[in-house]
Amino acid sequence: MPEQIIIDGSQGEGGGQILRSSLALSLVTGKPFCIENIRAGRKKPGLMRQHLTAVNAATEIGAADVTGDSIGSTRLTFRPHKIKSGDFHFSVGTAGSTTLVLQTILPALMLADKPSTLRLSGGTHNPMAPPLDFLVKAYLPLLAKIGPQVKTKLVRPGFFPAGGGEFNVTITPAKKLKPLQLVERGGGHGVTALPRVRLMFAHLPFHIVDRERRKIMEKTNWDESVFEIREMSNSRGPGNLVMIEAESANVCELFTGFGEVNVAAEKVAMDALEQYRHYVAADVPVGVYLADQLMLPLGIATHLGAEPSEFLTHDLSLHSTTHIDILQRFLNIDIAVTKHDNGQCHVKL
Numbered sequence: 001m002p003e004q005i006i007i008d009g010s011q012g013e014g015g016g017q018i019l020r021s022s023l024a025l026s027l028v029t030g031k032p033f034c035i036e037n038i039r040a041g042r043k044k045p046g047l048m049r050q051h052l053t054a055v056n057a058a059t060e061i062g063a064a065d066v067t068g069d070s071i072g073s074t075r076l077t078f079r080p081h082k083i084k085s086g087d088f089h090f091s092v093g094t095a096g097s098t099t100l101v102l103q104t105i106l107p108a109l110m111l112a113d114k115p116s117t118l119r120l121s122g123g124t125h126n127p128m129a130p131p132l133d134f135l136v137k138a139y140l141p142l143l144a145k146i147g148p149q150v151k152t153k154l155v156r157p158g159f160f161p162a163g164g165g166e167f168n169v170t171i172t173p174a175k176k177l178k179p180l181q182l183v184e185r186g187g188g189h190g191v192t193a194l195p196r197v198r199l200m201f202a203h204l205p206f207h208i209v210d211r212e213r214r215k216i217m218e219k220t221n222w223d224e225s226v227f228e229i230r231e232m233s234n235s236r237g238p239g240n241l242v243m244i245e246a247e248s249a250n251v252c253e254l255f256t257g258f259g260e261v262n263v264a265a266e267k268v269a270m271d272a273l274e275q276y277r278h279y280v281a282a283d284v285p286v287g288v289y290l291a292d293q294l295m296l297p298l299g300i301a302t303h304l305g306a307e308p309s310e311f312l313t314h315d316l317s318l319h320s321t322t323h324i325d326i327l328q329r330f331l332n333i334d335i336a337v338t339k340h341d342n343g344q345c346h347v348k349l
Helices: 015-029 049-062 098-110 132-145 206-220 265-282 290-303 318-330
Strands: 007-008 031-034 064-067 075-079 087-091 116-122 147-158 165-172 196-202 227-231 239-247 252-258 310-313 336-339 345-348
Touching: 007 015, 007 098, 007 252, 007 318, 015 031, 015 098, 015 318, 031 064, 049 075, 049 087, 049 098, 049 318, 064 196, 064 239, 064 336, 075 239, 098 116, 098 132, 098 165, 098 290, 132 239, 132 252, 132 290, 196 206, 206 239, 206 265, 252 265, 290 310
Parallel strands: 007 031, 087 116, 196 227
Antiparallel strands: 031 075, 064 075, 116 165, 147 165, 196 239, 239 252, 310 345, 336 345
């Protein structure tokens, strides 16, 4: 029986990612863990609804023994047994992120003996988590290069704070995981000359997305043909996003500005545009958020015998450095981070 790993949930960024990554790695490795001081770095410590949904999903997937699985709990123990594939439905019940629930159980299901299908209900476009579009455009295509094939279908968007969204997922596992080498964007100058800009809105006046479009055109002189406006009439609540997609030969990145109450449409547009500009100027293939997302599957691939992976990104976020600590607690791998004077960061794991 593997020895229980003790995790301090207040370390590093002190949020829910420490819990989710611990659950994912425990399922894959079979190592039990105890996490204390859950989300100690947040205004409301302890498990919230979306974290509890992730715990419940991991418990079902791994037939796990668990204690402390209740709202507000700051201590949890988790001991998985056998991973099972199948058809599952997990509902957050609030606008909490369904994409983060997916990323908790995806590593185990991408290594399962049979395909699985998931129905996930809750928030799909939440400013505190990767929107579903980010997974579809940026994350899942790279995961496919590692091995597993994951397809999603949006049934209904769920914007913060109303939630009520839903999407379906089909996971075809990989018998063996492959390494990923992502140290350049590829294609000569890298990013395509003109990105794609998608403006999404629901139950809000059209002038909001029109102002966002005009602001980006004013700042960039991009042609109108790069813009796509999508009204999501089946959303249960209002919502607005600006998404700028930067595609190159080896990778696609997505940068998002979220509409909020009392925040000008022009500021939402500039939030997304400034992220895009920072990425282009950094001359790296992997953006800050994607770097954090990639570490888990790449570390698992190496742990299971693949050659080491490597990627080039910006200087790592606190989320990413915390993630590295958790990976090293569960996986028997070396992780080397080399920071360059120009702000780029090379990660090998």
